Amino acid sequence: MAAKALSPYISPRALAPTTTNNSTPPEDPAPPAHPSPPASFRGAGSQSDDIPSSSYTPPSDQYEFSDDPYDAKLKFVTCVSVPDPAPPRVSFSFPVPRISFGKGALSPAANAKLRSCDVFIGFHGQNLNLVRFCKWLKSELELQGIACFVADRARYSDGQSHEIADRVIRSVTFGIVVVTSSSFMNTLSLEEIRFFAQKKNLVPLFFDTGPAEVTGLLNSDTTDKECREAIDGLIKCHEFKLEANEGNWRSCIGRAAGMLRAKLGRTSVVEKDVEAFEEIPFPRNRYFIGRERELTEIENALFGSGDCFEQDYTTSIKGEASGQSEGLADEESETTTTRGGRFISLDVGKCKEPKLEAWVEPVLGRNSLKRLKYKKSKSGSYRGLGSSVVCLNGIPGIGKTELALEFAYRYSQRYKMVLWVGGEARYFRQNILNLSLNLGLDVSADAEKERGRIRSFEEQEFEAFKRVKRELFRDMPYLLIIDNLETEKEWWEGKDLHDLIPRNTGGSHVIITTRLPKIMNFDLIQIPPLPLSDAMILMKGRKKRDYPAQELEVLRKFDEKLGRLSYGMWIIGSLLSELAISPSALFEAVDQVALDGSSSNTSYVSLSDDQFCKNNPFLVKVLFFCFNILEQTSVRRNLMASKMLLVGAWFAPAPISVSLLTSAAKSMPASGNQLNWTKLFGFSCCLAPKTWKSEEDSAVLLVKLGLARTANRQPGYWIQFDPITRLFARRKDGSLAAKATVQGLRKFGNPVLNSDHLWSCAFLVFGFKSEPPLVQLKAIDMVLFIKKTALPLAIRAFTTFSRCNSALELLKVCTNVLEEVEKSFVSQIQDWCHGSLCWKKSLNPGSQRVDEHVWQDVTLLKATLLETRAKLLLRGGHFDSGEELCRTCISIRTVMLGHNNALTLAAQETLAKLVRMRSKI
Template sequence: MESSKQRTSRTPSSAGRNSQSSLSVGSDSSRTGSKASHPVSFDPNTRFVMGKPEPPTDLPLLPMPSPVLSLDDLSKLVPGVQIPDRNYSGAESNSGIDRRMKSPVIESSPYLPSSAKLKSCDVYIGVHSSKPSLLRFAKWLRAELELEGVTCFAADRSKCKDAVAHSIVERAMDSATIGVVFVTKRSFSNAYSMYELRSFLSRKNLVPIFFDLGAADCLARDIIGRRGEVWERYGGELWKYYGGTEEEWKEVVNALSYMEGWKLEASLNKLRDCISEAIILLGRKLGRRSVVERAKRWMEKAAEEFPFPRNDSFVGRKKELLELELMLFGDLNENGRNECFELQNIQRRRVKNKDGAEMRLGTQTKGKEAVVWKESDVDIEMESNASLPKHFQLSAGKSGSRQTRRGQPTRATYRKGIACVSGERGIGKTELLLEFAYKFSQSYRMVLWVGGEARYVRQNYMNLLYLLEVDVATENQLSLESNKPRNFEELEGEAVRRLRKEFMRDIPFLIVIDNMESEKDWWDAKNIMELLPRFGGETHIVISTRLSHVMNLETLQLSYLSAAESMCLMKGTLRHIPAGEVSALRAIEEKLGRLTFGLALVGRVLSELLIGPQGLLDVIDQTPDQEAIGGADPFFRRHPFLIRLIELCLANIKQVDDIASRMVIASGWFAPAEIPVSLLTLVASSGGLQKQNKGSIWNRCLGAVTRRCFMFQKKWSEEESSNALIRWGLARTVTKQGYIQIHDTIRLYARKRGDTAVAYAMVQAINSKGSLLEHREHIWAACFLLFKFGADPAVINLKALELVCFVKQLALPLATYTFTNFSCCNTALELLRLCTQALEDMEASTFSHYDKKNNKSIFMGSLSTPTKKFNARLYKESTTLKAIIFEIRAKLMLQGGDPDIGQQLCRESISIREVLYGWDHPETIYACNTMGKLIRSQARP
């Protein structure tokens, strides 16, 4: 046993030090217990010697008086203590009067926030680094554990100010069941890290996490001898840095290398996997079976996070990927400083020259200057330089979000947690976002892909409630402000608030909103940004759009590929192209407008056809323009060559599989999501598409080209037809089995080429084979074709029987599902209203010639023999369905706190059922009970 002088210093020698505290946690500073040790504080001027681990009872106990501290004093000692400001606006401040003493509450630290006022904790997390990536990982791990009900205490002892803060950390270490300590390249030269490792090793409850470091690299002889790439810079006799002994230092390092099964390794390319392993390991050690099961279930969900597989043929965009990384993460350098790219105008001041005239420093005599990012270890400021590229310049105009008052600097900061990619249709925005998501998927708990089309974006976003297992109950609850039942606006706002709360934890998510068409919600014209979480948190948001500006966000304008990258796309799978054909490819590139989608399509055509680039160019030039399609959309008017290229692909597909070419035309009326191959084939096989895809012009133009490629035609299966579309580049593979997704440009072309007969076939297919859980987006697409939403007219009209079946089997369940699971109350109510209106219009047009007043008895008699003039069965089905819809709307009005309208709707339902069944029928009695609930809710004070 060593002498007391060589033991760890346990006296409060650093009480007056003013270093910043990283204490985060859950412990009460006034708590006492049998295992409570005394404050530990390390004085850099005192020699620190590591001693052998001793039980807490053998440590010298020094009596520590408990001083009477005010809240202000406590906040000065422990920066983790945050004192809420209780001064209200308009109240006078009495600085001379002492505040009333209250018990201190240790709340969130600016470094690692944790649970407050913990008497004991399950897991102690020791972090001794200011590296942003490590701090982000530590906060992520703590948040995951606390979400599972595991109490945590996270702290960086090197930032503790005094003995009080060290005492809190010591007590947390003693009470912790498991000690998690992050081991980095600098940990072995840190006194606090070595102390924590030795302490938990002696208790056999240490779980080390090697961050950006391999466990096999931690050998004492390699570190001392500076062997290997890692220790050539960070190695040496590290115990001398904090005044320890070589023997004890080697003992800790060697013990780490000999540990089996309890150590984890985390690197930047597998952060999520390490988090999952850590949660499962800690859950097993703590005996929490639910924690382990939930972690495994979440890993299964994360395996299906991407809508598309990774594009192995992704070309270029390295600079854009780097800019996205900087926008979201900032410049996180190895030294631990968060070097965000920040733009700030130089503060200008007036000075006098030798002649006495005033002049401004930092400006020129006339003209506006660009601003340049200047990187520095201390700050990043703007310099004047007119030779920068456009995307590295900040506009100095007076319009937009950059407009500020005179004398105030304009500031634009990276690492706000949101990035917006803007570009033309077919330029490659989705591919860029997909590549970024795959590249950085391990930095997030999950990638959440949201379709951004105007009619679907809100529901797609609220669908994340189900994915994140957020409970959104729509039962009638009282509003806190008015003490009345919540209205629909409050119900929707509560659902959005709960979803935003999930994203505002320290658990990072990546939300990808692909192809956002508008800043405003199509349903209620609200700003889409109101749905998103607060910017600057751990959750990051990436948006792709064709809009030039999205709110006040700085968009990353996506430009065209370089000449070499374009050539790589157009070559496709061809390894060699003769030098004489290169000029033909360049001509095709120019005629396509250098669109990335068109270039990739050329590569697919050259790979499938026995034709060279010059032959392909000649064939396309000989064909006339499709004026009907080109004049219908501005995009196709600008790119007529692309239309002819798409026609070429369809004509060649038709030579082999006629069904596959019809599938392309049918896709234009489906929702902008993955489409079931079975439904697409069903629509393509209908009689409405027989006249949609003739291809006579292309048969004359192609001539022997297609005959040499395809000698005979056979009947292909659904899978073979879908694979043909994927090979030709018209569709893309999705991760969901049995589905494909047609490219957005091809869908637009199909919609302009098809007519209402195709739309009618699509609605019929949905009506016969649609499923609410599997085809929800496409059922909505059918509703948009069938009903008149807002100013958009109805595209098709169903027969009476088909309309009743569609409303009963699909539209009505869709409305209730949308209201209950997504809290999209107004959307569901509008759909129910349109269903009622459609049924009433159908009855007016179908049964208006029949005098129903003289034939009420027909509802009580036989319904098996419908007459030519009046189909009693159909009329009863329609009327019963209306009564059901009226009652459902009344119940929803009850939940939304509007009983007046609910009573009117319920009366309609009761009157219909009294005529159909009588006043004593169970259905009528049930509707009367609903009316009673509405009356009682209205009478409630």
């Protein structure tokens, strides 16, 4: 009776009989005899994922299960509720005997760690989505500075695990119980609810159920007393109204974190200063049609079946053993990969203070795991349940991007954040590093170090990439969409896609859209053409007009002629919505467009892109028709939209602000070979009556015709051109539009907002690798371009994103170009002197005159580039090369500016630092 007075209730697991002899004090029950964890699991330097974390720690990679039943180190348990253990266990409210971990007892620091947990998160069930949700909740709370312990205690197989969980439950400030329909069939979950409810610190979170459904259990005759007490406690504590369903995971977790943060007084914890941005780059397509089968297949591939057992989220790469990925983030993983079940362990040897994690997961046997490992998809192939990476494969224009966009909007609540990056080869690496701005990460290069080891450029780039990768692929779930991946090899350094995407992506999912028939060993979902019924709806346009049978037959012709490409059908629907024209008249007009060699310039496109155009001649005719329609926009023949189309093809494949697009379009001369469509075809196909006045209206027109899409960027209005639109525009007009793009960016380019487009201009002006430059600039224009565009771009790439080698390569190319300009000046002077000595009269004396001011600007800019390169080489430990460049810079400035000039003295100071650092090696 004395014992009962200490606790409001007795745990169902407290089965020890009560003694009536008061003369003998009761002794603590002996600890259950369970095998200690193997030494390999508890060794110094290892970090288990099974101990409660009392502070936010760097994210760790996931573990992989082993299904080898013959491994002597493994202990197998079944994925069912744990039966009452033979040794008696007492209620949370009773003193609990201290059980040592392995061979040694808990240290005082470890006990302090256990007592410092703020929140216990309890759940029960084998639903993959439930486990994913609980891990996300734990990560989000830790991000807010709240120490958490997460456990499904029904899956614990040893007394030590139960012991740790009991200690945490008794000491936490709040107890979150994730309530599911299976919670009421588990005595441990009921025990958690009753205990926290009686302590008045229960925070119930209903997952795929609700208070009404739970209350209905009270009317059941089979509900026992303990279950009724638990339900009563849930109803009384439902003031927080936390209910999670498939459409509000993110909102629910955000509310829970905010509420607990306020109650715990963690207002001093400030969230990361993340640059404001729109997660999904484009608005949702209100006219999206079909693809339900593909969406379901993606969902099943990523989330699996909600009723199947929890298992490893990762599909192993063929021919490789299960284990850690060879990717960047995994090479220095702070966790330990086990080949069996997970044991509660305590690691105090590696870190300054013990790190405790709460996650105990059982291992399925070989047969049970293999039965659940694969599921046959609708396409007939077997796809792994819970796969983390899915590739959408299909020909250009089939609708891969639209499908990924629709999935992102439908399932965005299941992710902490949706991250969208372009997969084009030249920009892919920078696009990945740009995620650091969205995630609030610092990936800047090392500053100058007078002491300590200076890391090489390769190490700094490796570390920057690893930071982004480590943040992406942990328990916090992100959806990473790589759109239009062009190659598995990175363009700059030829690194493999393995370096970005590990075999184990944690809670994150990756969707890749690509034309490539195979990407590593990831699951492929082939995107077929739209069924004819959906295609007909798409071609009827936004206004969905009703057409007679003859016109519907013409729409079927469009479907056939366009190769059933969704992109082409969308343009047809846009034309029918914006033009006063019938399908038959439109078909006649498009069919009469002549395709000759003079209208296409194939020198600016790749062989594969040129072959695509040859295979789809009718689509090219449709695009020619659209282009000429733009030139007939209004009575005043406003050609701004057509110019925007031509220059937009030479920008980077990223959103473009209308102001920047307008700046480039105004730099382009007007085309003189416009066609009179009304005279040519004998009918009127004009746009709906409207006066297009502003530049934004011209951009809106491109969107209305289906050639571009609106982007979610601020400030102002932003659009992005479809890859096929860009391909057509490059074939239509090359050099003039490319040069106008460079000139427009030089006048308006912002290194922060338009870094991708600045890189595209650098490729146009300098070439790079085996590609020759496409734009030739005069000497004065080249000086301005390097000073205003290339130099700031290189410095920002180096300092902000640790793109050390790429930045130095750009600066080196700029230096070489200026040296060529200097040689041309010298050659002109020599030619002029030779002509005067021989008494030869020049036909155009002005053409031989060299502007001394321009020559001086070229030489001084070259010195600036040399000094900048020397300073950057200093950060990577390349002292000899930096010293050589700096001495050349000093020589130039001494001659041009004088020995005591401020710029000369600054270069001498840089040289002194290089010499001093080299002497310390």
